[in-house]
Each structure stands twice: as C-alpha cells, then as structure tokens.
Amino acid sequence: MNDDLDTLLQDASLQPPPDFAQRVMRAIEQRSPVAMPTCPTPHRWQRLRWLAVASGLVGTGLLGLSQLASFVFGLWIATAAL
Numbered sequence: 001m002n003d004d005l006d007t008l009l010q011d012a013s014l015q016p017p018p019d020f021a022q023r024v025m026r027a028i029e030q031r032s033p034v035a036m037p038t039c040p041t042p043h044r045w046q047r048l049r050w051l052a053v054a055s056g057l058v059g060t061g062l063l064g065l066s067q068l069a070s071f072v073f074g075l076w077i078a079t080a081a082l
Helices: 002-009 020-030 042-081
Strands: none
Touching: none
16 A cells, blocks of 8 residues: 555656745745734733633632642541540
8 A cells, every 4th residue: 555655656746846946935025024914913812811821720729728628627627526
C-alpha cells in the first residue's frame, strides 16, 4: 500500500510549478495591510478570558475553604465528644 502511495506522490501532476513560491510571496507582498481583516474587539475576548479565570479561581477557592471548614468542624466535633 505504501508503494502505491509513493508512486502517486512522485507523479509529475502533483508537483507545484517551479515559480510557485515566488508567485505566492509576490502576492503576499502586494496585499495591502489595510485590506487585511482585523478583529474589532480583541480586548473584549481578553477581558472575558480574564473573567473566566478569575471566576474559576474564586469558585475553587470557596470550595477549598468549605472543605477545610468541614474538616476542622469534624475534628472539633470528634474531640468534643471525648
């Protein structure tokens, strides 16, 4: 199976023309930076990402504190029963 694939890839019809790289680079250079699409609100996504991270940290912090409080309360109850 690999021999068939190698034979197909060596076919001349799949090879790019000799000046392909130069034509592509020329087309990129001719493109105006003004014509490039720009993202209208990149700052908005950064703010949303920061908000998601902060919410995650606050949520996990509160969960950790509740676990710590239940552990301490459990120790207090166990020692008070003795």
